[in-house]
Amino acid sequence: MRLLMYSKALYSTWIYYSADRILFDAGEGASSILGNKAFAVRHVFLSHGHADHIGGLIGLVNIRNNAMGDREKELTVHYPKGNYLVTEMMNFIARTNRRLSYSLEWVPLQPGDRIGLLAGQLPRYVEAFPTVHVHNEVSLGYNVVEVRHRLKPELAGAPQEEIVARVKAEGKESISEYYDQKLFSYGGDSVAIKPAYVADTEVLCHDTTFLDEEDRKEYKHATLSEAIACAREARVKKELFCFHISSRYNARLREIEAASGRYDGLDFKVTLVPPGRIYSVD
Numbered sequence: 001m002r003l004l005m006y007s008k009a010l011y012s013t014w015i016y017y018s019a020d021r022i023l024f025d026a027g028e029g030a031s032s033i034l035g036n037k038a039f040a041v042r043h044v045f046l047s048h049g050h051a052d053h054i055g056g057l058i059g060l061v062n063i064r065n066n067a068m069g070d071r072e073k074e075l076t077v078h079y080p081k082g083n084y085l086v087t088e089m090m091n092f093i094a095r096t097n098r099r100l101s102y103s104l105e106w107v108p109l110q111p112g113d114r115i116g117l118l119a120g121q122l123p124r125y126v127e128a129f130p131t132v133h134v135h136n137e138v139s140l141g142y143n144v145v146e147v148r149h150r151l152k153p154e155l156a157g158a159p160q161e162e163i164v165a166r167v168k169a170e171g172k173e174s175i176s177e178y179y180d181q182k183l184f185s186y187g188g189d190s191v192a193i194k195p196a197y198v199a200d201t202e203v204l205c206h207d208t209t210f211l212d213e214e215d216r217k218e219y220k221h222a223t224l225s226e227a228i229a230c231a232r233e234a235r236v237k238k239e240l241f242c243f244h245i246s247s248r249y250n251a252r253l254r255e256i257e258a259a260s261g262r263y264d265g266l267d268f269k270v271t272l273v274p275p276g277r278i279y280s281v282d
């Protein structure tokens with residue numbers, strides 16, 4: 001899974017998920033750090049309208065209209081329906097970019113809405129789920145989901161002859177079933193995410209603004225222990241990315257980097273994304 005991310009609470013957060021050419025949030029500096037990859041972005045999914053998550057949209061929209069690259073590639077920005085700050089940004093961008101060389105579409109989403117994706121051999125979609133951040137700020141998280149095919153669980157371990165006989169009698173479809181596998185879950189800014197929304201995901205990105213509970217004065221963001229508890233309850237399969245870490249911990253960057261790794265009792269790797277660094281994952 002290739003990811004490029006930058007996340008520092010209050011300043012800027014964005015994550016480029018290259019498999020499906022998705023930019024999750026668009027904090028300041030996204031396009032200048034993405035460089036030519038800014039043209040590769042097909043979808044932007046905004047978690048909410050705070051400046052540190054949408055401040056880079058102006059640059060992204062502009063660069064795709066002016067820099068060297070395919071200026072005709074369409075771009076779709078998905079955002080939480082009814083979000084006032086995002087709507088104001090949308091209006092500003094529309095008024096100041098009357099002649100875009102490409103089609104720019106804005107799509108409001110509600111929890112449960114699904115957006116089909118084109119990339120990949122198996123069908124994929126993004127599904128929005130609700131998050132809790134600030135009471136007057138509508139916010140969403142997103143799952144990238146792949147539709148897979150498998151042998152029906154009741155046939156696991158069944159003798160080959162039985163399976164062949166069943167296919168002959170009832171057809172090929174009778175032995176298999178489709179299921180949805182979450183590949184990547186992005187929570188944006190939030191307090192602890194309800195584990196059911198990200199259940200069995202392979203990779204989870206969870207708000208980890210505070211490493212220590214006593215640093216949290218208002219209930220708007222999550223702590224490291226809440227992020228880990230959510231990932232454990234959700235049975236995350238591969239990795240938990242703890243992002244949106246406050247820059248108050250800048251003096252502890254080495255400690256933050258050293259804290260990443262495997263922990264006893266956890267089935268997934270824990271990675272703390274150091275605030276203020278460009279972080280890439282291959």
Ligand SMILES: [Zn+2]
Pocket residue numbers: 009010013050052053189244
């Ligand atoms: Zn934020």
Ligand SMILES: [Zn+2]
Pocket residue numbers: 048050133189
């Ligand atoms: Zn926020």
